[in-house]
Amino acid sequence: xxxxxxxxxxxxxxxxxxxxxxxxxxxxxxxxxxxxxxxxxxxxxxxxxxxxxxxxxxxxxxxxxxxxxxx
Amino acid sequence: xxxxxxxxxxxxxxxxxxxxxxxxxxxxxxxxxxxxxxxxxxxxxxxxxxxxxxxxxxxxxxxxxxxxxxxxxxxxxxxxxxxxxxxxxxxxxxxxxxxxxxxxxxxxxxxxxxxxxxxxxxxxxxxxxxxxxxxxxxxxxxxxxxxxxxxxxxxxxxxxxxxxxxxxxxxxxxxxxxxxxxxxxxxxxxxxxxxxxxxxxxxxxxxxxxxxxxxxxxxxxxxxxxxxxxxxxxxxxxxxxxxxxxxxxxxxxxxxxxxxxxxxxxxxxxxxxxxxxxxxxxxxxxxxxxxxxxxxxxxxxxxxxxxxxxxxxxxxxxxxxxxxxxxxxxxxxxxxxxxxxxxxxxxxxxxxxxxxxxxxxxxxxxxxxxxxxxxxxxxxxxxxxxxxxxxxxxxxxxxxxxxxxxxxxxxxxxxxxxxxxxxxxxxxxxxxxxxxx
Numbered sequence: 001x002x003x004x005x006x007x008x009x010x011x012x013x014x015x016x017x018x019x020x021x022x023x024x025x026x027x028x029x030x031x032x033x034x035x036x037x038x039x040x041x042x043x044x045x046x047x048x049x050x051x052x053x054x055x056x057x058x059x060x061x062x063x064x065x066x067x068x069x070x071x
Numbered sequence: 072x073x074x075x076x077x078x079x080x081x082x083x084x085x086x087x088x089x090x091x092x093x094x095x096x097x098x099x100x101x102x103x104x105x106x107x108x109x110x111x112x113x114x115x116x117x118x119x120x121x122x123x124x125x126x127x128x129x130x131x132x133x134x135x136x137x138x139x140x141x142x143x144x145x146x147x148x149x150x151x152x153x154x155x156x157x158x159x160x161x162x163x164x165x166x167x168x169x170x171x172x173x174x175x176x177x178x179x180x181x182x183x184x185x186x187x188x189x190x191x192x193x194x195x196x197x198x199x200x201x202x203x204x205x206x207x208x209x210x211x212x213x214x215x216x217x218x219x220x221x222x223x224x225x226x227x228x229x230x231x232x233x234x235x236x237x238x239x240x241x242x243x244x245x246x247x248x249x250x251x252x253x254x255x256x257x258x259x260x261x262x263x264x265x266x267x268x269x270x271x272x273x274x275x276x277x278x279x280x281x282x283x284x285x286x287x288x289x290x291x292x293x294x295x296x297x298x299x300x301x302x303x304x305x306x307x308x309x310x311x312x313x314x315x316x317x318x319x320x321x322x323x324x325x326x327x328x329x330x331x332x333x334x335x336x337x338x339x340x341x342x343x344x345x346x347x348x349x350x351x352x353x354x355x356x357x358x359x360x361x362x363x364x365x366x367x368x369x370x371x372x373x374x375x376x377x378x379x380x381x382x383x384x385x386x387x388x389x390x391x392x393x394x395x396x397x398x399x400x401x402x403x404x405x406x407x408x409x410x411x412x413x414x415x416x417x418x419x420x421x422x423x424x425x426x427x428x429x430x431x432x433x434x435x436x437x438x439x440x441x442x443x444x445x446x447x448x449x450x451x452x453x454x455x456x457x458x459x460x461x462x463x464x465x466x467x468x469x470x471x472x473x474x475x476x477x478x479x480x481x482x483x484x485x486x487x488x489x490x491x492x493x494x495x496x497x498x499x500x501x502x503x504x505x506x507x508x
Binding site: 010044 | 218219221222246247248250253281351355358359361362364365366368376
């Protein structure tokens with residue numbers, strides 16, 4: 001994980017202050033990204049449904065199967 | 072041709088009476104149920120078989136009367152967690168019947184569930200052994216469960232009891248994590264469950280790239296009819312699923328074979344949901360921990376740097392002063408020694424100059440003249456040799472005060488002492504005695 005890498009870098013190496021600032025900035029961004037991703041999955045839902053629907057439309061034909069359903 | 076014959080009825084009656092004589096009493100028999108039907112009145116009709124190497128070697132009809140069946144099936148379920156159904160091997164207490172119309176049949180009076188339990192255990196063991204041999208037992212466990220299993224393919228019956236609990240638990244978790252879950256409907260109970268679940272698993276396999284994990288859940292309430300989860304085909308399908316499979320089949324007894332081959336086994340659908348939520352939670356905890364460590368470390372590092380800067384600044388405050396004063400002292404020392412040296416030097420030069428001045432003063436022609444010497448010129452040129460003028464020539468003599476013009480009467484040439492005379496006249500003037508040093 002990139003965050004783990006960052007922390008090992010700044011804890012074990014002699015980091016220049018400018019580099020440190022960059023790394024901390026990057027880490028903060030990653031943390032925010034992860035937190036957002038944990039709580040927002042709408043895009044993912046859309047993507048998955050689109051793909052499954054596309055498949056059942058061309059593959060099995062309409063009405064043949066209940067198909068999966070998103071809850 | 073005078074043959075004697077009897078009617079079919081007479082024959083069957085004879086068989087019946089012979090049979091009841093020969094097979095009086097009851098018999099404990101083991102057999103496999105091939106078919107089982109209950110009619111509206113609750114009577115149960117079975118087809119019993121015995122197989123050897125998949126060939127039927129014996130087959131007989133059997134009946135369990137309604138009042139008996141209610142009692143027996145209840146007892147059977149209580150101890151095996153299974154209902155009496157086709158494919159099962161049972162040990163039963165039977166009375167041999169022969170009916171003139173319906174022929175031979177066994178009337179079942181009792182069933183011993185421990186035999187079926189033993190059979191089930193033996194079969195289960197065989198299935199596990201087969202899976203082990205084929206390398207399927209650990210196959211799904213080898214899959215890597217993603218760090219954040221957020222996209223979930225769910226196999227369940229929409230009518231199953233645990234189904235609602237599961238989605239509730241997932242969707243209303245207290246950390247507001249969002250899961251993407253797609254239901255792949257299947258029967259999870261009854262005879263068709265196995266094939267139905269296998270089909271759902273295959274479909275999920277087709278969409279493996281869209282999901283992190285597959286979940287098989289089954290309502291928590293009833294603990295009956297888990298048999299399909301002990302079957303080889305379903306277990307093999309779970310083992311071969313390209314996604315990690317988590318089971319929440321909802322039972323308290325020993326793991327089913329499906330549980331054993333699954334990546335992760337949970338007891339109930341709710342437990343599966345909790346497991347998934349806690350997975351995300353531990354991921355976030357880890358992230359937060361990492362962030363805190365980075366912050367703490369950065370703060371400490373900055374503090375260090377600030378302190379270093381501070382101490383450098385302080386050093387800058389007094390170090391230059393020290394350096395400057397040291398330099399100044401040296402300079403002062405130099406200055407004073409320079410003064411002394413210069414004075415000495417100047418004094419020496421002064422003396423020399425005085426001496427030179429004195430010598431110069433001695434040499435000044437005016438001073439020479441003042442001392443009584445005179446300069447004689449002939450034709451404007453200083454006369455140094457008497458032989459250069461002849462009798463009657465005019466010479467001009469310059470004294471300290473005034474000039475004399477004379478006419479030469481006699482002249483005497485200089486002899487040996489001429490040099491001496493010259494030396495007495497102007498000591499040092501011709502360059503031999505004028506060394507100032």
